[in-house]
Every structure is written in structure tokens, then in C-alpha cells.
Amino acid sequence: MPILARACFDCHGPDAQESDLRLDVRQVAFAGGELFGPAIVPGNAAGSPLVQFISGAGVLEMPPSGAQLTPDEVAVISRWIDAGADWPGPADQPAAAPLRSDHWSLQPLASIEPPPSKSLWIANGVDAFILAKLHDAGLTPSPPADRRTLIRRLYFDLLGLPPTPEETAAFVADNRPHAYSELVERVLASPRYGERWAQHWLDVARFAETNGFEMNQPRPNAWPYRDYVIAALNDDKPYDQFIVEQLAGDALGETVATGFLVAGPWDQVKSPDVGLTLMQRQDELADMTNTTATAMLGLTVGCARCHNHKFDPILQKDFYALEAVFAGVNHGETPWIKPARGAADDGRRPAVSPLQNEDRFAPVAARAVRFTVAATNSGSEPCLDELEVWSAASDVADAINVALAERGGRPSSSGNYPDQSKHRLANLNDGKYGNDWSWIAETHGAGWAQVDFAEAQVIDRVVWGRDRLGGFTDRLPVDYAIEVLDSDNHWHVVATSAARRRYNDSGAMVYAGTFAQPAEPTRRLHRGDPLSPKEAVAPDALSVLGTLELPLDAPEQQRRLALARWIASGENPLTARVMVNRVWQHHFGVGLVDTPSDFGANGTPPTHPELLDWLARQFIDHGWSLKELHRLIASSSAYRQANAPRDECLAVDAASRLLWRYPPRRLESEAIHDAVLQIAGTLDLTMGGPGWSPFEPNDNYVRVYEPKTEFGPAEWRRMIYMNRVRMRPDAIFGAFDAPDGGQVCPKRGASITAIQALNLFNSRFMIDQAAHFAARLRQEAGDERLAQVDRAFQLAFNRAPDATELVAAQQLIATHGLPAFCRSVLNANELMFVP
Template identity: 50%
Template sequence: MGFALALPVLTVPTAFAARPELDLASLPPPASHAVDFRRDIEPIFSAHCLDCHGPDRQRGGFRLDRRADALRGGDFHAPDIIPGDSAASPLIHLVGGLIPDEFMPVRGDPLTPEQIGLLRAWIDQGAPWPDDGSASQPDPTETHWAFQPVVRPAVPDAPTASDPGWGHHAIDRFIADRLAREGLHPAAPADRHTLIRRLSFDLIGLPPSPEEVEAFVQDPDPDAYDRLVERLLASPRFGERWARHWLDVVRFAETHGFEMNNPRPNAWHYRDYVIRAFNSDLPYDQFILEQIAGDALGVEEATGFLVAGPWDQVKSPDEVLTRNQRADELHDILNTTGTAFLGLTVGCARCHDHKFDPITQLDYFSLKALLAGTEHGERPLAAPGDRTATAQRLEALTAERLDLDRRLEALEPVALVAAADEDVPAIPPRRDPVHTGRNIDRFEPVHARFLRFTILATSGGEPCIDEFEVFTAGPGPVNVARATHGTRVEASGTYPNSAIHRLEHIHDGKYGNDRSWISNEAGRGWLRFQFPRIERIDRVVWSRDRSPKPVYADRLVTRYRLEVSLDGESWTLLATDADRLERGARPDSSLLAADPAESERDRLRQRRAVITTEMAELDRRPMVYAGVFKEPEPTRRFHRGDPMQPRETVDPGVLQFTAFRPDLADIPAERPERERRLALARWIASPDHPLTARVIVNRLWHYHFGEGLVPTPSDFGLNGAPPSHPELLDWLASELLEPTAGAASPWSLKHLHRLMVTSAAYRQSSRATDASPLAADRDAGNRWLWKFPSRRLDAEPLRDAFLSVAGRLDLRMGGPGWSPFEPNDNYVRVYVPKQTFGPDDFRRMVYATVVRQRPDGVFGAFDCPDGGQIAPKRSRSITPLQALNLLNSGFALQTAGFFADRLQRELGDDAEAQVHRAFALAFQRPPDPEELSASLRLIESHGLPLFCRALLNANEFVFVF
């Protein structure tokens, strides 16, 4: 970016080019391919030079935006560019750092060797310039590499004979081509002991057994490695290892976070879904569809992706806080969707247009509209084969119960009322007492334009009404109180500063306490409805909490008056509570017997009870924390991202920048909520989207090689890092979309895994001594992959390896996980790490309950994310606590004891055999004579458990080479 990488004044002495002390040999070599000015050179000038040497400023009289001025040179020397001779060009000397006191650019990052090589090649090729002789500053969003269509590039020619084994694999040709341009050569192949350990930890996250190592090392078949790859890819442990990577990306944990941090007991279903998806090689496009709209595809648990993140479950009467909580909830869902699948920081457009990428604030809220029906919560989970049948049965029962309710309403006794304010005649009440569910007030049909409900007393506190319905008389009754009917409602007052208790909720057609109205007066209040026209009505239905599983019985209206009017001035009393039984009382049996409608009511009630029981049984399925969905209200853009400053209504839609292919999306505003999410998922999963395939293949490369081809795996925008091997990235993306291997299917991730781990680049030695002596100096960061990058094991395979070599690892798959914390039921949870572990705690770490804000007591020190935010790339810290935990923690001591017990049990007291077996289990190789001797002395002086503890703390155990 020009704002950070400006090139200062070039003050080069006249005799500069002739200085004998210049170390020209240290310059990066010129690029070996033809250089295009617009593609290769102009971006370097635009990003690093034109702020100080462009049309607006010419420091030192030097200008680089026009060819004539660039070749003429500045005020203190000339020329800076000598076409055909980059070694003599002062510009190259300056950017190459040959003169430390005049290194360019002074501010910002220096030019990379690759960029210097491009400049050298351009100058050596005559410094060709476009016909107009100008260097423009094009809109970077139009030319950004990640926003271009994925096109399969040509595979480079096979490397020279000096790199045997690198000519058969497309990946290797791309890597070798880059190494050759940098003057480097790959390292020698790794030995088989190293390869099986590396591959096993990489693909399944576990060490190979000594028997597996011996069989592989002794296998003379040249296809032995390929068969090993296939066996590990087919292992059920593969999904367990690679699911953990994806769970990092989507911020998965099993507590809510924030100050309460309560558990999510049924979140584990999503973790198991990811494991199954990777084991079965579910096509990646289908994987995307199911995680965003699995409820529409019969894969209920997959939408756990949407609600895997932290959630502030504490409700507040403060409307500002409540609105911000909801905005933050949807922001987390939207931002994770954008980063996980598209590698775009969409969340940066919440308050304003994105500062770097072509994402507007309007785009942000259009995407938000697609996801606005998503809320945190649980829902029933049916077995895959039962889901359709269960849904159909529930739908039929719901319709039948609704019909029964209508028929029961018609048989409800008519309310008895007296004239004016007189008491109802002193006869025993025959109507049911008020209760939290459906309360019915039926009366003789009457014409009305206005209806008033006056509350005179409650069971305690301010009255609360969930939903208030007014039905027309005659066949096909219609609820004319609904807001969608055009009815307006007024109230005596509303509970202040509450987003869930609002007047508009009284007639929105949605049930439950969180969509209700509360008065602002204790024990009293009134509601007045005005219909758009005169209606003929005969009953009212109202409730305190009509949700499927009501939990609220407070604030119940116990005394009331119901009146109607044609003009809003003169009122007619229709019903009161006076003829209802007291709460808890039962009606007089003689009155029931005298009522001719009672037997039919009783029959309908019994049938309704049977239906309700069956529906409860169907709903008694396992619950899954995978979100609940509702039809959303219209989405409005928030000024500066502030929910208290809503502006215009925004239609649901996708990112509108042309390169993101908005034409692939079909999202009319009137679609049901789940259809909106499904349309979003299909847009993301389209093979024509420029980002989706690139992002996922880069993630796979990152986990196999320790660093992605794009080092910023969740930011492919202009603020992210460019790819080290852009052609290789696009070739891999093309291979994912349209595989050339005959047996591979489109979107197969296992196909990509197979390609990567069978490459010669992957099978290189990790030792610098096995590579070119110049490699470490020219590419200390191993960006060009001249050797395999060794790295420390992640927390999960490290813990699993402890238990595996000790013979205690429990390989049971799936189901609720185990907790590394002591149990507690505090209102505000406190998670205390366990100090001792039993058999239930010896399962793989992928099944450990992930607690936000509280990492694992031992392995949390090894950069294990807690799900508080997305973690596409784990940190690689080195701290004293890591060494202390592996050496002295209760888990380490306990596992070292198990390891010693295993050796003693298998080999008796034969110390030499114990050492050989321990090395084979821990390091996948035999000890050398010096190691054997030192180990025997250690066992003799300090015992077998301490020897085992030492092996478990060795770099060779903790690292993969």
C-alpha cells in the first residue's frame, strides 16, 4: 500500500555506478521469465514509489510515473535506469541495499527478492513501457489476484536431472520452477522412519505403532508410501484429526462465553457431524450447503456452524444493550461465514464501507438479511431416516390440533355479563379459570370497529400478554387483530427499555414470552385495538405465554373487562372475569351435566390431550445446539453500525462487486427464511466463485506444510498477503473443481490431501544440512519450500500421543465429550482444571469439552484456541509454562507412570528391551548405542518412570520433522 511503503528521495552520487565496493553478487538474480510492465512492474512502482516520485511529488527531482522522466534521472545523478543493464542501474543498487546509508525505501517494508528480480529482468529486457509511457495507479480491486476467475495454469516443465523424483507430480513442478528461479534446490528425500511418523501425525494425529513402522520400513514395494497414504486417509482417525482444524476456523466451543459461560450440552452433535463429513469425503460444496442450510436438506446438526461462536445469553431490560446483543450475535454469524468460506473480512463493513476490499456497508446488511432469521438455541434432532416422516407427522398433528382449538372455541360457554357495572347474577361460575395458555372469551356475534381490554388485577406485578387475537364470526374465522390485517393498537403504557416486551408484539402472530407486551403499571393497564373497518366478531383469545413449552406464569391477568365500540366513544361490555372460576377451582359437576355441549367438549379435549402427548413424544428427540430459525423482520441499515440508528430497509442479497459473481445468486426478498440461507450457500459453493476453492485448498496446504501458499488464510482481500506460488494455488483450486485424476470427484478434499502428501515437496527432509548450503541464507523462512518445515505438534495430537504410547488411549468415537474440568453447577460457572484423570478422560482430545475463556490446564499452554474467536492459524509460542506442564503436571506424571507400567507389563525387567520398545513407541526408531547406554544408566539410577518421562519431553517426541 502506498500509504505505508513510500520510497524516499533518491540521492545518488554521480559516480555511484562506478563504486568498486558494490557487492553486485549479493543482488537477487533477474527473473528468468518475460516481464510485463503492467502486470509485474507497475504494481511495485504504485505500492512503493509513486507517493514520493509520482505525479504529485518528485522528491530529489526523480519521477517514476513516466518513462522519459524515469530514464532521465533525478537532480543529483543520471540516469537511474540503464536499459539493458540492471547491474549498472542505480535504482537496483538502492532497492537492493548495496549502500546501507541510502537503502530504499527508507520507510516501510523493503522490496522482496522476487520484486527486485522482476525489476532487474525488466531493465535487462530494455525497460519496456506501454505506448503512452505512463505508470498509472489502477484500482487494485479490479486487478487483485484473488478476485480473478480460477483458470488452470500450465504446469511448468519437469526440472533438471539434478532434482530426481521431482518431474512426475504437478505440485513438484511448480515448487521446483520457483526454486530454480531463486537459485535453490530441494532437500534430499526423508527416510522412511521420518516419513511414516510425519504422515501419521499429519493425517490422523497419532503416532504409528512400532509394528506399522517396521512393516513400512521393510516393505520393498515402491508403492508402499502410496498404500500408506490410502490406509491413513481411510482411517476413522482421519476425520477426528482434520475436524479439529475446521473447528478452529469456525470458533467452536461448548460453552456460551461471556460472564455466565454456561455449558452447551448438545453442541457436540456438530463436532461429530464434521468428523463424519471428513471421513466420508463429503464433497466440499455440499459441506458448505449443509452448514448454512442443513435444516432444509435433512442434516439438522450441520447448522451448528452458524451458532458455534460465543453468545451473550444474559438478557437485560435495557433496550440499547438488547439491540446491541442481537446485532453482535448476527455479526458473529455473518463474519464467520465470510472468513471461513470466502476468506473475506466482511465484518469490517459493519459500520462503513470496507477500507480495503470492495465490500460496502450495504453489502454487509444485505448479507445480514439472509441470516437474520438465525438465533442461538437448541432444536430436536431426529435420526436421518426419521426426519421427513417425523416432520410430516408433526405437521399433520399441528393442523389437527388447530382445528380442535377452533371447534373448542366455538363450544366455549358464552360469557355472562350484566348491564353497566352491576355484578353478574349470583350463579355458580361455569367458565374455566384464567391460565397462562389460551384464554377464550366467547360472546354473541357483534359488530365492532374498536375493542378495549381493561386489566383490573394480576397474579403479581405488571400484567404481561403474549398474544391477543380477535376472530370473526361465521365459517373460516379470521384473526382481525393481527398487525398484518392493518389493525392498530394502543396501550396505557409499556414496560420501559425492553426489546422483548414491546407493544407491537401483542399482535405480531408470534408466541412466547420474548414476543410479549408488559404494562408499565403494577396490576393494571389497558389495550385498545382499532380495526381498519367494521368487523363482525364473536370471540377473543389471549394468553400469558403460549410458547410450545410455556415456562412463565407470573404477571397473569386475573381480573379484566372486554368492551367493543363502533365509534370509539360509546362502549358495550362483552365479557369479564366475573363468570370464571377462581384459579385452581373445579366447576360444579351438576352444571356440567346440564350443559348439552359438555360431552362434545370433553371428547374434543380428550382427543387434544392425545395429540399433545404424541407431539411431546415426537419432540422428545435428542436436542442439538444448531440454532433455531424464524421468519425475520425487515433488515435495516444501521448508521455507523449503531442499532439505535436504523436507516433504510435493505433487501437480502450477496456481495455486489462484479468479480464476486452476484449474478450467480437468486435471492428474491419474499423467499422463506431457510430458502434465503440455501440461496446464500449455493452462491458461495458455486464453482464459478473466485474465492471458495482457493480458500479451502490454501487451508489444506497450510495444515500440511505449516504455512499456507497465502499466509493469511482467512484474508484473501487486498490487506492480506499475496500467494508465494500463485500458479500452484490456482492449479490446486482447478484440480478441486475439475480433477484430472480419473477416480476423483469434483470438490473431493481427500483428492487434494492425496496430491499434497504424495508430492516430493512433502517428502523432503526437514534438515537444512540435506539441502543447498545457500538455501538458509537466501530463504531463511523457507517460503520457497527447499526443505520440509518441521514444527511442534499441536496440543491435541501431543496429548493423544502421550496416551497412545502409554497404552491408555480410548478410541471410542462420537457422543458427548469428556471434560478436563471438575464438575460444578454454579450459577456463574467456574471451571477448575482436573488434577487427576480417570478412564473417561482418556479419549482423544477432539472430544474434550472446549470451554471459552478457560483453556485446558495442561495443553492449553500449547496455543490451543478456546473458541472465543476464529483461529484459522494457531500461534506458535515457546514459553516456560509449556516445558513445566510436560515435565511436572499431574497428567504428565500420571501418563509417564502408565508408560512405565506398559513396558514392565510387556517386557518384564529386561531394561535393554524396555529401552528399545520405548524408543520404538515414542520416536518410531531404535536407539543408537550412545542413547541405549545413557538410557540404561538413567533407569538404573532413577527408575523406569523417570526414563519414560524424559522421552515424553524430548524434542523428537514433541516435534515432527
């Protein structure tokens, strides 16, 4: 049945019955229709038209598009029919069989050890796997890179900057056995590491600081997400925690982290046409769904938006189940709740949020719950948009909100806001969110609200918020107590704000999305058309890998937390594999799987499958530490090889996929930009905060981004801090294949165009930096040309010039001046490549 579901149900299933044939209902498939006789003849595969069509033996070949059934799949169906075509479920109901797959990436991580070898070349397990593949191909590794090359490679790779001449000289002269390992540690401890590697993740997260589409308005408060990623990498935040925070950071005291969900483009101009407006919303949700699946699971889930995936075991229902997880997420700004310094270790719960808060306690029998406020963040009347009280249940999916008015909950209070047009007491437990459906107390700074239940209940948590739609942040209770009323009419305190960190409201906002309980369940859409809704779909994971077991009306935040924890589980076969492969790609230029965001059937299999699984298991076993993964890879002999070509190896493996050498590659635009500034002596290493813009200021309703023609110290920070404009890469370094933020970019291209050379040679920025470079040489080397040339080569290439270069450089300076020589150095190929 899973084979039929994948290959046949799109045209012969619940939504379409081409040729009057339906294959998901037993009695129809066996009886046939007016235009088509029985497709399946139980006990007679050879006489079943279905087998003839899927095997290519009939007048038609099915399916007409997408992946054809393999001979093994045809054999499975044939054996099933010959055995009587046993069919699960009722004869008149659509079949529902769990998906299964033998695709390599969907299998559990293999428990594997590095192949045994006595080779002295092997520095760690990475090398054992690499060497085994080389031997199989009749190849041998290259000799080690020299120390100048090695430090330069490590710095560009992990920091995105060249080492200084002094750092290079010290490492070259250091003959201690552990000199390299100590260098790796120093590099990983540098704050420049987070700045360099954050860009790789921001490419995958499709991060930019404008909305895109025709207006392309700026998002002035999007930058905190960029800073969050940099800090997470520098702190070596465990990757599983990093995942959970980006999908549900609002539940964990990391409000800025959910910037991941809304980092993509957003069409803010809504259409008056209902169908178009609904499609815009579907596009927003599809962007969140696709990006999460692509970035974290390496699967092209978006292909199942209109029909079952043609190649992978992903049903259309799976797409909408994932979409249901994000159904309550909207683009917009939310209050930036900043954790106190050191808060991660103080054992206290996150500070209160204007959006949603949860207070848990031991299960207790109660007849009522009272929420008493002693202070608000603004000093004004306390406000609650909903007071939820949840029943205790062994499975959270079975819990119910016993405070709801529709379940008999009766609200009362210390006094109600005079303006009852909106802020009525009945709003306290009506199941609706937002300021327009909130209750506000009568007195400033204090008050209480209470809900009595229809009958005594065993409860274990209270969920509340000030405005879960994210519109208002004032009137937020920051000093409060929650009490329960027992059967003897005694009140008992079960939770207080004292268990939380202090609320620090700086008035700052962050573009990290807003969250609200979806008003309607998510429905599967026929052919992806929002005007053709089908059955309701509960929020869930991919059915081929498991289930979240959530109900249709699961609380909004709970949906994202459940999915995040499912993705971040060590039992998920994709998560660690995908991230390990991304890290490998950025170290060697290409991943073990060279389709880093497609681990499905259309992707390529890994060149070293055993190594991939071993690295993934090492990653998990070492606490999902990215720095430990970098340490392992950078310490391998494979990473430390020379990069010189060898004819006998090129004849067998021209792309160096087997790693018989270290594959050289061109630097990305950011590293070229930053290296130029460092060499010129102008680089500003200020970290964090709002970025700098490569475009002239403008405040047009429809933004027009004109490149700057003059650059000063404000534009001399690292490029990670440049304001990213969607659909408009910067005019100079954007030509080096920088993504435009329109979609996930798992792997940048490496084009060679005339505009790249023209930008580096003729742009105002490069001419100015050449002049600053010349001024630096005069200051550090004096007026003697030999000294100036030597210092320039040491700064740019970490080496001395050879005799030919020395003569040519002096002639250039004599003829055209020192700035012209500096300009030529900044345009050299040697500066553009990881050695």
C-alpha cells in the first residue's frame, strides 16, 4: 500500500480518479468503473491491468510522470496480488497504511567503527575512512601542507580572515608536537569564529533584513537573530538546543531565536481578492515549513505541497501536518526579552513574556484557580488575554483547558476596567487571544482574576499571556502568584513569579514572529489550492519517521516544541547527518553528500557513507558540539594535506571527492571583503548591533536601493554585519555569488565573471582601500621599496616575495605609485582562494 500511495494515489486516489479508476478503496479497485474494469484481480497478478501498467507491459505506462516503480516494487505488488491482495481496513474506506522506506538517509545511524589500519598517516577516525576509500581507488594521500599554508587555511576556513604576519611567523617557528592542536584551540576560541560560521547558517535560514517583494521594506529589528546565531556558535551551544530554540525559543527564554521562522521574504501588501490573500498566507506557511525541513532535515518537503512527493516517501498529508505546526506563526515584531547575564546557570525559569507563559506545578485537585497580580511592567492595570488551566494527564495531548467558559468555567475578579467595550471579564476564559479579547483589572498595578470550575479537577499547569498576538506589551504582570482552591475552601499557592528571572523591559522589539492559537484547523488542500480544502490535518512530523501524537487543537506553542524536540532527537536519522554534512562541506568545499539540502532520492548518495554515519554518531555522543566536530575534522591528516594537483589522481578523481589532496576553493564574498579591510588596516572588529548599509539612505514607500559611492569607517565592519537587502546584493561583493535571501541557499556557486574582476579593480571601495593599504605600508615599512613590497606580501599572502615578484613590484611602484601596487596585490588570485 505505501508503494501505491506514493506512485498512484495522486491520479487514482481521493482527489482524482482518472479513467474512472480509484486505487485507494478496495471495493472500487477490485470492481472497476464504467471506463475501466477491475485493476486488481486477487490471486492473478499476470491478469491484473495494474501490474501490466506499472511494469510497462501494457498499452499504458504508469505513473505517467515522476519516478517509475522499480523492478523490486513491481515484484512486491505482483506477489501481493498473487497472494490474494490482502487489503487493510474496511472495503469501502480509503486505505491508510504506514509509509516505509529503505532509502539510506531514513535508516537509523549505523553503529560503525573506523576501518583498522596501521598507517602512520591516520591521525584520527576521519583518516581511516578516507584512506580506505583511497586504497580502493588505487590512490594515495598527498604530503602534508607546509605550515604557512596550514595556518592560512585554518584562519580563512574557521575565521574568514588571514593570519597576521606575526601569527604566521610564530607558528612556522613553533616545532612543538602540539603546536597545531593549540592553534586549532586558539582559532575556535576566537570571537571571529562565530562571525565566520554564522554566515553559513544564515544562508540556509534565508536571512535578510528586508521583506522582499515589490515594496522590499526594511526590517530594522531583524539583526538580533544574526547576533543570536553568532553568539550561539561562539558559545558552542549544543546543536540540538540550537534547533529547539529556533523553532520554539519563546518557550525557553530565547525570544530572538525564532527569527529563524520569519527570516524569509514576506509579502506585506495583501490582495483584496480572497483567493490571492489565502494563497499569500499559504506561501508564508510553506516558506516556514520548507525551510525547517530543508535546513534541519535535508528533505524537499515542499514538493508535497500539491501532491504526494514523486520521489520520496512524503505524503501531501505530511506537508500539511508540518504546516499545521506553524499555523499560528505570523511575520512581525515581538518584545525582545533579554535573559539576564549568566541566567542559563541560575536554575530559574525564563522571565515573563507578553506573549505566553506557562506555570507548572505538581498535580493538585482544585475547584478554582486565582491569579493575583502585585505589579506590572508599566505600573498600569494588569491585563490577561486568556487564563488557561489545564488538566493533569499522563499524555499532554489528552489534557484539556478546564477553565474555558464552554466547559463551565465561571470568571470573577477584584474589579474590571471601566471601558467594557473590549476588556470584559468574560474575555478571561473565552478561548480567544489578543488585546481586543482581553480582561483588564480596575486598579493600577494590582488585582486578581479567578475562574471557578464546573466541578473539581486535577490540574498541573496554568497558561496565560498579556497579548498572544504580539500587539501590546504594557500591563504585563511581572509580580504575581497563582493559587488553587481545595475542597475545604482553603487557598494554596502553587506558583509565583519569584521562580522566574527578572523581567527586563528595555522597550526593544525584535523581528522574531508573533504567535497565536490558530482559529481553524489546518486542512489538506487539493492541488495546493486554498479554495479547495479537504480533510483536517493534525500538526505532526513526517509519517515515514514517526508522529508527534498531537490533537487537531493542540496549543500553538506546544506544536512547535514537539516538532523541535522530534527533530533534535538523537533518534532522528536525518538531523545529525545533515548538519555534519554541512560542516564537512564548508571545510572541504563539497559535502560527503554534495546535495546538502536533499538527502532524498533526487539527491546524491554519500561518497563515504560509513564516515558520514560515524561523524554523525560522534557529533551526538559529544553533546552535539560543533566545535568538537571542527576540532575532529581540522585535526585530521586529510584536512592538513597539500593541495597540489597530481596527474595520476586527477585521472581517477578529478573533483578530489576522495580527498587525495585538500581541494582548493575560492573564498566567499564576505571573506574577500573582510580580508581586504584587514590587509589595508581599516577593519573595524566591533561586534553585534545594527548593521551597516552598502546602499544610500531612502524612505520611499517602495524602496529603491541605490549603491553607495563613498565609503568610510561606518562601512568598514565585517560583512556579516552588512544590512542584507533581499533581491539586491551589494554592488561590489554581491557579484561573488552571494545569495539574495529569497530562498534557502545550502551551497553557493563559484562563478567566474568579468564583473567580478571589474568590481575588484575599479570600484571606489577597492581604490580607497588600496590607498589605505599604501598608507599602512609607509607607516610600517618606511619609504624603502623593498621593505614596502616585503611587508605587503607578508600582510596579504603570509610569505615573502620571490625574486621575480620583487623586481616586478618595484617596477610597478616606480611607474604607477605605491597605491597602484597595493591595488594589484588586493586583486591577486592568491588572496581569493583557500590554500
